[in-house]
Amino acid sequence: GNSVTQMEGPVTLSEEAFLTINCTYTATGYPSLFWYVQYPGEGLQLLLKATKADDKGSNKGFEATYRKETTSFHLEKGSVQVSDSAVYFCALTGGTSYGKLTFGQGTILTVHP
Amino acid sequence: EPEVTQTPSHQVTQMGQEVILRCVPISNHLYFYWYRQILGQKVEFLVSFYNNEISEKSEIFDDQFSVERPDGSNFTLKIRSTKLEDSAMYFCASRPRGSLDNEQFFGPGTRLTVL
Numbered sequence: 001g002n003s004v005t006q007m008e009g010p011v012t013l014s015e016e017a018f019l020t021i022n023c024t025y026t027a028t029g030y031p032s033l034f035w036y037v038q039y040p041g042e043g044l045q046l047l048l049k050a051t052k053a054d055d056k057g058s059n060k061g062f063e064a065t066y067r068k069e070t071t072s073f074h075l076e077k078g079s080v081q082v083s084d085s086a087v088y089f090c091a092l093t094g095g096t097s098y099g100k101l102t103f104g105q106g107t108i109l110t111v112h113p
Numbered sequence: 114e115p116e117v118t119q120t121p122s123h124q125v126t127q128m129g130q131e132v133i134l135r136c137v138p139i140s141n142h143l144y145f146y147w148y149r150q151i152l153g154q155k156v157e158f159l160v161s162f163y164n165n166e167i168s169e170k171s172e173i174f175d176d177q178f179s180v181e182r183p184d185g186s187n188f189t190l191k192i193r194s195t196k197l198e199d200s201a202m203y204f205c206a207s208r209p210r211g212s213l214d215n216e217q218f219f220g221p222g223t224r225l226t227v228l
Contacts, residue, residue, distance in 0.1 A: 034216070043204060043221040044156070089156060098144060099208060100169055101142065103156040 002027045004090050006104035013111050020096055021075040021107045022097075023090035031094025033057075033066050033073040034101070038087040047075075047088070080111045115139045117220035119205050120212065125226045129194050134223045136188045136205030144208040145188045146217060149173070149201040156204065162188065195227045 007022040025031065035047040035057070048057030053068035062077045073090060090104040118137045121128050138145050149161040160170040162180055179191045188207075192199055202224050206217040 036219075044206075046216060050217060091156075094123040099156045099217065100146065101148070101156075101159050101206075104156065105155040107214075 001093060002031065002092060002102040004092055004102055004104035006088075006090050006107050009106070010108035010110060013109070015082055015111055015113050016079045017111075019075070019077040019080045019084075019109070021090075021109070022086055023073045023104060025071050025073065025090070025092050027071075027092055027094045027102075029094050031092040034091045034093075035062070035064055035073070035075050036091055036103075037091045038089065038106075039085070039112070044089070056083065080109070082111045082113055085109055085111045115137045115199055117204075117218050119203075119220035119223050121214060121223060122221065123226070124196055125173075125228065128197055128227055132192050132195055132225065134190045134192075134203050134225070136190075136220055138185070138188055138205065138207030139209070139218055140157055142218070143205035143210040144217075145180075145182070146206040146208070147190045148204045148206065150204065150218075150222075151198075151201045159190070159203075171210055192225075195225075197227050200225055200227045 005024050034049045036044045037047045038044050041063045048059040050057040050066035053066055056065045064073050064075045072095045087106045087108050089106045091100045091101045122160045143161040150156045150157050158171050160174045161168045177193050181189050202222045204222045205220040208217045
């Protein structure tokens, strides 16, 4: 079945530091890949997505590239802000037409001033 | 911008009691989902619903769980006899028909606490 593995967390950075959160996946067929973000006390918000190999998703300064050869979808941001502190979930859909999401375990990001 | 809403935001119940969690998906969406997140753990798929029937369910979604779309706007999750381990955040999500990238839109969640 489908699975998503995220880097072990939590991650603590200073403001303006470079961020990478690793995500690798196992899936049948050609999944769509997503990063969702969960701010404290809130629900899940879509951060970015990519639907085919070599696509780059981007939003709010975050980027991730769909790498089929390495089955990865790593999240990056060049300069993080305190407001980026949240939990980040890598996820995929694929294999069924009803589109259930399979999530990674989440990575807690804390950014200090 | 349309959004998915969920009520209540927090539900406290005694073990063995029935609870109903309510969701109002985005109005033109046709696929509906429930997920749960036990504190500190990953978000897990429970069930998907399309054309007034369950299209897929996980191992978690046993006979204690049921879903319903009673009136064309609400989408409910019922837990018949709650257990301590049902304590979690429950998220509803919806997706429009023909969405090529399967993007789902999530509600803010209902925190269920079973005592």
